[in-house]
Amino acid sequence: MQCPDCGDERTRVIDTETSADRMAVRRRRECQRCSFRFTTYERPEWDSLQVKKRDGAIEPFDRSKLRSGIERAVEKRRVTDEAVTDLVDTVETGLQNRETRIVSSGLVGELVSEHLRDVDKVAYIRFVSVYKAFSEPEEFLQELDAVLDAEVDDFEPADRPNT
Structure with a gap:
């Protein structure tokens, strides 16, 4: 060294x-x-883990690239650096535990969005709007409605304010 x-x-x-x-x-x-x-x-380097991009290109898995994408989503949100690191670790471990050494970028995006939704809902919306490449405002609204509906479903009747 x-x-x-x-x-x-x-x-x-x-x-x-x-x-x-x-x-x-x-x-x-x-x-x-x-x-x-x-x-x-x-840190063990998983040379064998590769990511297949949307255009068909295959490149080595890049932990720092994953982290920067998550950091962009959580920018100016109350998400700690430790929470970002934990999320990156969780996604990387999930990919390493797969039987295949080539994973799609879509799978990476799915794993990130699945866990990011539990961390911060606004960051989740930011992330999926880029990951899913919304081309129409209606697509964005659909995803936003799904998040809001899930939040309403999470309330217990006793938690709801009296109307």
């Missing part, structure tokens, strides 16, 4: 810790030349 400060390759591990989801290893390192300390993260 190369030191980010001086570029020397002689570094040693000072401390190792497993992340809460047990999907990554955090290592504190120290350069033996300049004593600079830095942190590295090891």
